[in-house]
Every structure is written in structure tokens, then in C-alpha cells.
Amino acid sequence: MGGRGPSQAGIRVDAARNRNRLLEAALELVAADGADALTMDDLASRARVGKGTVFRRFGSRAGLMQALLDHAEQGFQTAFLLGPPPLGPGAPARDRLHAFGLARLVALKVTGELARAADVDPGTRYQHPSRSLARRHLAGLLRLSGPVPDPELAAYQLTAFLDAGLLLHLHGEEGMSLHRLEKGWEDLVDAVTRYGSP
């Protein structure tokens, strides 16, 4: 406290900056070679810090993956909660639903790889805070967009299709184009929101 405050605050700002620098370097490596290829050694040498620094900051490779996913998810959350339309507020609900999946698909290579790599425990995969926020967002848009009988469950049905592992499988192994997956998302949204329409 007192006279030492400013310097402690300075240390915290430096630590946050260093952490962001490490996360950005790691995202570049994942974008280039995929999450499976990312090692703590590569990250340390890319960011020009000691390997010990990387381990001190993230604990383990799994901890790093989770931190990367949180970092990428925060950017996506800011975009759908506060960003420009049609993903953010200001567009009709169905357009925002369309934009949600399209944004996910555009980010598939990086965030998809991360989500898959971090998704090691099936018991917790539906409980990650970012997933629960995304589902509540979708359920809210579904309520606004049409006579959807069970918006909360329909949000699970929509996000089940946006599962990173499934999309990477459809794109990578099944050879479905991103365009086809985008169309498939829009079709699904339209089907679910038109339920019961005359």
C-alpha cells in the first residue's frame, strides 16, 4: 500500500502484458500448425522467454490450452454481446443467429483446434462458462425470433452442431466445404425458428 502502490500496479500491468504477449504468440503458432503441434518449448522460444516462465504462468500444457481458449472466447463474446450487427445488437434475431454460426465457422481453424485440444474431459465440456453464456444468448435470440417450443433445449441443439470436434471432422475428414457448413447452419436456424409457422 501507500508509496509501494504505483510500483506494484506497474508490476501487475507488466505481468498482464507479458501474459497477453505469450497468448498472442501461442495463437499464432496454433493458427500456423494446429493445437496438437504446440509445445511449451516452442512457445517459450517464440516468445523469447524461459520455459520455466511459460510453466509458471500456465501450470501445464492443458492449462495453456484453457487460457488460450478463454482468450479467444472473450473476443468472441465481446463481439456477439457488444460488437457491430449482425453479430452484435441492432439486427433482427434471426440474422443474429445466422451471424453467430458464421462467425464460429470463420474462426474454426484456430478456436476449433483449441476447443478440441482443451475438451479433454467430456464431463465438463457442457459446463464451460463461455458455452453457457453462448447458449443463453442463443436461447434469448430464439425466444425473439419465432414460436420455438423449448428455446433452452433448442439452444443446445444448435450448439451441438457447432461443436468444434464435429465441425473439424465434417470439414477435414468428410471434406465438406465451409460454404456447405455455413448453409447447413442457416438451414438449421431457419428450420428451428420457423417451427409451427403457418
Next chain:
Amino acid sequence: MGGRGPSQAGIRVDAARNRNRLLEAALELVAADGADALTMDDLASRARVGKGTVFRRFGSRAGLMQALLDHAEQGFQTAFLLGPPPLGPGAPARDRLHAFGLARLVALKVTGELARAADVDPGTRYQHPSRSLARRHLAGLLRLSGPVPDPELAAYQLTAFLDAGLLLHLHGEEGMSLHRLEKGWEDLVDAVTRYGSP
């Protein structure tokens, strides 16, 4: 060959019988206590064979889970391909789609536990032969049931909701009743097959 044939055939029939007896005993244990509680020791003592016999036959606990899943899936496949309507042939396509998900939900406790326990490698979860047969079956029914723009992709969207891990999470942790999940399945089928209807 020759004179030894009948006795070798007899040995094969005995081996198949013993294997089925072990699988049925394992299914009873899973139905009672869940897949996570099933051990090779429990199975050996339930089926009154040595532990070595269980390991010789299934290789590992993961091998046993996969064998159990195959055994349960074969029964389900027979039912949707050859069994009585509405799950089997003879009912309208949309009724068969409804029945498919309801049968999955009824079997959730046993096959869901097995699928989750066997689903350890996310890289192969969409490629299991039984899943691919089920998806082709659903895609065929979707083609018959309405103007579905991309039946192959829609079959993936439907089966993504029937993922055992997701259903167990919704039923167990989220406390959604089986009745609500059944209704959610029927709503999803109706939405997808009514796409583009006037």
C-alpha cells in the same frame, strides 16, 4: 479340415456362446451400476470365469466397452432396419424419425453409459461403423419426409443432439426429464422436415 471340422465348429459355437454370456453379464452390471463402475474383476466373478478369460477375450477394459457397445448397437440396428414399425419399415418416414430418437432415449441409461465410456478418442467418435449406418438411415428418412435441403448434413445435426454425453448431461446435471428430451427430439425432427414447407 476333414474329420476335425465338426469339433472345431463346436469349439467356435462354444466360444461365441461364452462371449455372449460375458457380454450379457456385463450389460446387466452396467444397467445396475453404470459403465464407470464395471471392472474386469466384477465381470469375471459375475460370469463365474477367471479374470484371465475376460482379458483374453476383450484385451482391455476399453476393448470390453467397445465390444459391449457393438453388442448393444447391433440390437438397435436390427430394430431400425428390420424390426416392427414405427422404428422399423412400414411407418411414414417422419414417424420413423420420431421413433429413432425415442428408442435412443429409452436406451439412454445403458447404451448412453457405454457410448460415453467407449468415446475416449474424439478423433474416431464420428467414424464408428454403427454411427455411420445410423446417419445414412436418418439421411434416407429425411429424403423421404420433406424438402430437406441437405439431408446428409441434417442427419449429422440430428445425431449431434442424440450424442450420449450430451443427453446424459441434460438429463443428469441439467435435470431435464426424459419426457422433455423426447419432446425436444420430436420438435427438432418436425422443424428440420418442415423446412421450406408453405
